[in-house]
Amino acid sequence: MFERMTGGLRGIGHTAIDGVWRIGYASRFFLLTLFKSGISFRRFGLTIKEIYFSGVLSLIIIVVSGLFVGMVLGLQGYETLQKYGSEQALGVMVALTLTRELGPVVSALLFASRAGSAITAEIGLMKATEQITAMEMMAIDPISRVVAPRFWAGVISMPLLAAMFSAVGVFGGYLVGVVMIGVDEGAFWSQMQAAVDFRQDILNGIIKSVVFGVAVTAIALFEGYDAPPTAEGVSHATTRTVVTSSLAVLALDLVLTAFMFRG
Amino acid sequence: MSKDNLVEINNVSFGYNKRPVLKGINMAIPRGRVVAIMGGSGCGKTTLLRLIGGQIKPQQGEVRVAGQVVHELDREELYKMRRRMGMLFQFGALFTDMSVFDNVAFQMREHTDLPEAVIRDLVLLKLHAVGLRGARDLMPSELSGGMARRVALARAVALDPMLIMYDEPFAGLDPISLGVIGNLIRRLNDALGVTSIVVTHDVHESLQIVDYVYFVSEGVIVAHGTPEEMRQSAKPFVHQFVHGEMDGPVPFHYAGEDYGADLGLGHV
Numbered sequence: 001m002f003e004r005m006t007g008g009l010r011g012i013g014h015t016a017i018d019g020v021w022r023i024g025y026a027s028r029f030f031l032l033t034l035f036k037s038g039i040s041f042r043r044f045g046l047t048i049k050e051i052y053f054s055g056v057l058s059l060i061i062i063v064v065s066g067l068f069v070g071m072v073l074g075l076q077g078y079e080t081l082q083k084y085g086s087e088q089a090l091g092v093m094v095a096l097t098l099t100r101e102l103g104p105v106v107s108a109l110l111f112a113s114r115a116g117s118a119i120t121a122e123i124g125l126m127k128a129t130e131q132i133t134a135m136e137m138m139a140i141d142p143i144s145r146v147v148a149p150r151f152w153a154g155v156i157s158m159p160l161l162a163a164m165f166s167a168v169g170v171f172g173g174y175l176v177g178v179v180m181i182g183v184d185e186g187a188f189w190s191q192m193q194a195a196v197d198f199r200q201d202i203l204n205g206i207i208k209s210v211v212f213g214v215a216v217t218a219i220a221l222f223e224g225y226d227a228p229p230t231a232e233g234v235s236h237a238t239t240r241t242v243v244t245s246s247l248a249v250l251a252l253d254l255v256l257t258a259f260m261f262r263g
Numbered sequence: 264m265s266k267d268n269l270v271e272i273n274n275v276s277f278g279y280n281k282r283p284v285l286k287g288i289n290m291a292i293p294r295g296r297v298v299a300i301m302g303g304s305g306c307g308k309t310t311l312l313r314l315i316g317g318q319i320k321p322q323q324g325e326v327r328v329a330g331q332v333v334h335e336l337d338r339e340e341l342y343k344m345r346r347r348m349g350m351l352f353q354f355g356a357l358f359t360d361m362s363v364f365d366n367v368a369f370q371m372r373e374h375t376d377l378p379e380a381v382i383r384d385l386v387l388l389k390l391h392a393v394g395l396r397g398a399r400d401l402m403p404s405e406l407s408g409g410m411a412r413r414v415a416l417a418r419a420v421a422l423d424p425m426l427i428m429y430d431e432p433f434a435g436l437d438p439i440s441l442g443v444i445g446n447l448i449r450r451l452n453d454a455l456g457v458t459s460i461v462v463t464h465d466v467h468e469s470l471q472i473v474d475y476v477y478f479v480s481e482g483v484i485v486a487h488g489t490p491e492e493m494r495q496s497a498k499p500f501v502h503q504f505v506h507g508e509m510d511g512p513v514p515f516h517y518a519g520e521d522y523g524a525d526l527g528l529g530h531v
Contacts, residue, residue, distance in 0.1 A: 131358055
């Protein structure tokens with residue numbers, strides 16, 4: 001009886017210590033990445049190459065999703081707004097929803113599953129096939145050569161993708177609202193221009209997407225670097241990247257929104 | 264420390280967690296020679312290479328490379344030393360996102376300021392030495408196992424190292440590729456004047472090309488000598504290993520209960 005109780009306690013203790021240890025390890029990894037970022041800017045070509053892989057190749061999914069989300073917003077928004085006779089505010093509604101919330105959040109979630117999982121799998125497999133060790137044995141630091149360029153590529157790509165998402169989304173709302181349903185075009189654009197504030201709405205959206213970019217890329221890189229070098233290990237790490245970074249994006253969004261749009 | 268030895272391993276012990284892997288190993292690798300470290304799978308051979316490369320620290324004893332104690336070097340000194348070491352990994356460990364050419368050029372581009380034209384000539388030189396000058400534009404995924412190993416070899420000698428370490432260079436190769444790699448190891452060693460350490464369990468190929476052999480079993484050196492001495496050796500472990508016999512000091516059966524007792528027949 002006593003044995004079982006202490007066993008359970010010990011289990012809890014172990015889990016807690018492991019968890020704290022892992023957070024510490026992840027933080028150290030993150031700081032090391034920042035610290036060793038020199039090469040990502042001195043040889044910007046390395047970062048550009050990674051921007052192509054995580055940013056440019058994510059464009060299609062971002063643009064298509066943005067278009068659909070914008071169109072749905074147009075339909076739903078019109079339904080609700082016309083009940084109050086203010087369907088001309090459709091443009092405002094679509095633009096604000098996208099720049100403040102959906103643009104940064106949805107594109108970050110898509111980025112996590114499209115680019116984040118790819119980063120984790122790539123680094124995990126580089127580790128499993130001893131490419132990371134080989135680099136270390138060649139006296140080349142894999143954190144500055146492999147990890148840091150991917151990190152900065154993610155941080156740079158994320159706000160651009162979010163902006164693209166919002167822009168295409170607004171166009172989707174326009175297609176449905178103005179072209180299909182027939183909301184007045186002048187009102188749609190002019191009200192949007194009048195109501196959307198650069199600092200309050202657009203800048204805050206950009207800040208959000210930069211924060212999400214840091215979170216998603218850092219999680220993806222850490223999971224890949226920390227993955228056990230086996231097929232199973234890499235697959236678990238890829239799943240964890242998508243789950244953890246999606247949750248992180250949603251949680252960070254709540255915190256950021258609370259600070260940015262309070263009153 | 265003798266000046267003639269490039270690598271000296273003095274009384275080194277190492278274990279993962281509480282499981283000891285190496286128990287008081289002593290070894291000397293003379294300059295300019297090809298030395299093989301042989302033993303069964305999981306006997307700690309690869310751990311020895313990791314100790315020499317400074318990836319892990321010995322729990323006891325020291326590894327000296329060119330007179331320097333590896334585990335006492337700081338990071339910068341260690342990296343400086345590694346630039347003079349080449350390592351061939353078990354399955355090549357080529358960078359899968361780069362072509363054959365870029366793989367071989369990698370260290371030159373990272374560590375030197377050589378103009379691209381010079382790098383091109385050097386890379387072609389190295390690739391020619393392993394017979395793959397024509398394969399420079401292929402990606403690693405397009406190479407056969409033997410070709411990948413040869414590219415990795417060209418990459419390992421890219422910066423003209425003083426020491427080349429081979430981790431199971433023969434694993435999983437067909438007989439022709441195996442002969443090619445074996446010959447290359449010998450030829451590169453003699454042509455470049457380097458020192459080579461070959462970790463392997465392939466007896467027949469390696470006894471033909473090496474100058475000296477260490478046999479490792481269960482964390483200790485059980486025998487060492489020239490290939491000829493090893494072939495003649497009467498030591499049971501060496502005899503079993505060299506001749507590939509099924510039972511001997513390394514038992515066929517994993518330790519367990521008496522067979523008869525296990526079947527419920529009493530002692531047979």
